[in-house]
Amino acid sequence: MEQEDRFRNIISHCKEYGFIFQSSEIYDGLSAVYDYGGYGTELKNNIRSYWWKAMVQYRENIVGIDSAIFMHPTIWKASGHVDAFNDPLIDNKDSKKRYRADTLIEDYLAKQDDKIEKEVEKAKKRFGEKFDEPLFRATNARILEIKNKADAVSERFKKAMNENDLAALKGIIEDCEIVCPISGSRNWTDVRQFNLMFSTGMGAMEENANTLYLRPETAQGIFVNFLNVQKTSRMKIPFGIAQTGKAFRNEIVARQFIFRMREFEQMEMQFFVQPGSELEWYNYWKEKRLAWHHTLGFPKENYRFKDHAKLAHYANAACDIEFAFPFGFKELEGIHSRTDFDLKSHEKFSGKKIQYFDPELNSSYIPYVVETSIGLDRMFLAVISQSLVNEKLDDGTDRDVLKFPPFLAPVKAAILPLVKKDGLPEMAMEIFHRLKFMVYCQYDEKDSIGKRYRRQDAIGTPWCITVDHQSLQDKTVTVRDRDTMKQERVAIAEIERIVMEKVDVIPALKRL
Numbered sequence: 001m002e003q004e005d006r007f008r009n010i011i012s013h014c015k016e017y018g019f020i021f022q023s024s025e026i027y028d029g030l031s032a033v034y035d036y037g038g039y040g041t042e043l044k045n046n047i048r049s050y051w052w053k054a055m056v057q058y059r060e061n062i063v064g065i066d067s068a069i070f071m072h073p074t075i076w077k078a079s080g081h082v083d084a085f086n087d088p089l090i091d092n093k094d095s096k097k098r099y100r101a102d103t104l105i106e107d108y109l110a111k112q113d114d115k116i117e118k119e120v121e122k123a124k125k126r127f128g129e130k131f132d133e134p135l136f137r138a139t140n141a142r143i144l145e146i147k148n149k150a151d152a153v154s155e156r157f158k159k160a161m162n163e164n165d166l167a168a169l170k171g172i173i174e175d176c177e178i179v180c181p182i183s184g185s186r187n188w189t190d191v192r193q194f195n196l197m198f199s200t201g202m203g204a205m206e207e208n209a210n211t212l213y214l215r216p217e218t219a220q221g222i223f224v225n226f227l228n229v230q231k232t233s234r235m236k237i238p239f240g241i242a243q244t245g246k247a248f249r250n251e252i253v254a255r256q257f258i259f260r261m262r263e264f265e266q267m268e269m270q271f272f273v274q275p276g277s278e279l280e281w282y283n284y285w286k287e288k289r290l291a292w293h294h295t296l297g298f299p300k301e302n303y304r305f306k307d308h309a310k311l312a313h314y315a316n317a318a319c320d321i322e323f324a325f326p327f328g329f330k331e332l333e334g335i336h337s338r339t340d341f342d343l344k345s346h347e348k349f350s351g352k353k354i355q356y357f358d359p360e361l362n363s364s365y366i367p368y369v370v371e372t373s374i375g376l377d378r379m380f381l382a383v384i385s386q387s388l389v390n391e392k393l394d395d396g397t398d399r400d401v402l403k404f405p406p407f408l409a410p411v412k413a414a415i416l417p418l419v420k421k422d423g424l425p426e427m428a429m430e431i432f433h434r435l436k437f438m439v440y441c442q443y444d445e446k447d448s449i450g451k452r453y454r455r456q457d458a459i460g461t462p463w464c465i466t467v468d469h470q471s472l473q474d475k476t477v478t479v480r481d482r483d484t485m486k487q488e489r490v491a492i493a494e495i496e497r498i499v500m501e502k503v504d505v506i507p508a509l510k511r512l
């Protein structure tokens with residue numbers, strides 16, 4: 001299936017099965033803002049909870065907090081967001097569409113990589129067994145030509161971004177003959193800076209209102225609480241503070257469903273370390289976060305690290321964990337060595353000392369920080385796009401099935417009476433009322449059993465438990481496995497154990 005069709009399928013599946021709706025849909029929607037439906041909310045909660053367990057509960061040196069969205073406006077001056085939280089934007093004069101200049105160039109560079117891969121694929125087919133891929137990559141004239149050109153563009157791009165040189169960005173777009181995907185034309189405006197923060201007013205009277213910003217990241221709520229948390233939790237460096245919560249960015253281009261939203265949720269952790277040890281910890285967290293993703297069991301080749309072309313004003317090392325989304329490899333999570341920039345700056349702007357006395361060194365200092373930052377909605381998109389499969393079955397039919405890791409599945413078990421009579425519904429209800437104390441489960445008696453199985457497959461329920469006439473006699477039921485569709489007859493007394501074993505998150509946590 002073409003990438004675009006696959007992505008469209010995922011979006012319509014999300015809507016049809018109650019995972020995600022366009023916000024304000026009956027008013028024709030609000031751009032890049034989404035609501036989560038019943039199953040979507042369960043899935044989102046499960047992903048958040050898995051992150052929280054791995055990052056807070058499972059670790060003795062990370063404290064979880066929940067800071068407010070509204071914060072003192074000076075915080076955003078201190079953090080650099082008022083002056084530097086900008087994206088370079090460019091408009092196409094023919095289509096009137098707006099783009100991020102950096103994204104246009106990144107997409108151009110990704111296309112050059114694709115071209116190289118296509119050349120390699122072609123050669124692989126041509127040469128068969130004898131094909132020496134490394135040699136081909138190193139010597140083929142066509143590949144070298146593409147690569148050298150792309151490397152030169154990449155260098156210019158890095159320099160332009162680091163120097164905030166907007167004219168140079170436009171120059172790259174022109175020289176690479178990048179066209180607008182809508183109009184196909186190269187009729188571009190100049191590149192301008194655009195601040196991504198939303199502002200609002202606090203106070204009864206608009207005129208005396210204080211301008212507030214909706215936080216564009218949750219991290220600052222952690223920095224300004226550093227001493228509060230350190231003292232009250234009696235943590236010693238190295239230690240971390242984590243939180244999940246909403247963030248807001250007035251994104252210029254927001255066309256990829258929940259990949260880029262204007263209101264979204266982040267899961268962030270700031271790890272405070274001794275100055276000088278930050279790069280060691282940066283590597284440590286790179287490895288740990290990738291391991292967290294791998295525990296979900298999706299193919300490992302769908303993840304890769306990418307170093308940032310431009311380091312943010314606060315960072316001395318930064319990379320992304322990229323994921324193979326239906327529209328290509330894109331950032332899923334960022335890992336940043338933020339130095340002491342934020343704490344130092346808050347010390348300066350607030351006039352309050354933000355130092356840590358290190359008993360090991362017998363001296364005080366401003367800690368350095370390594371951050372891990374992942375978008376919950378982006379993680380949701382990664383999970384759902386990886387899990388949705390259309391399977392052809394032996395009988396010629398097909399089924400849509402969401403092969404979620406069981407501990408993330410919104411509904412863990414469905415309890416289904418084979419027919420709506422003969423005491424089967426009552427018996428099924430009894431099982432439902434026992435299981436509901438442990439996991440989110442569903443009772444369903446509507447439609448044929450085949451249709452009910454399909455419905456549960458489409459929302460990713462790992463277990464379907466069917467009560468039939470034999471159940472009345474010998475107190476057994478069938479349990480159907482979502483992925484293999486195999487059914488096994490088991491004693492009702494065993495059901496809790498069987499369901500719990502499969503949906504347990506502990507084995508995944510132990511692999512971290």
Ligand code: ATP
Pocket residue numbers: 217249251258259260261262264265266331332333334373374375376377378379
């Ligand atoms: P991008 O380059 O895609 O704009 P970023 O580098 O600005 O992302 P960070 O500031 O590092 O992103 O934010 C950390 C994480 O928050 C990202 O890895 C992503 O998962 C998530 N995130 C950022 N912006 C958005 C958004 N507009 N919608 C959904 N998730 C987002």
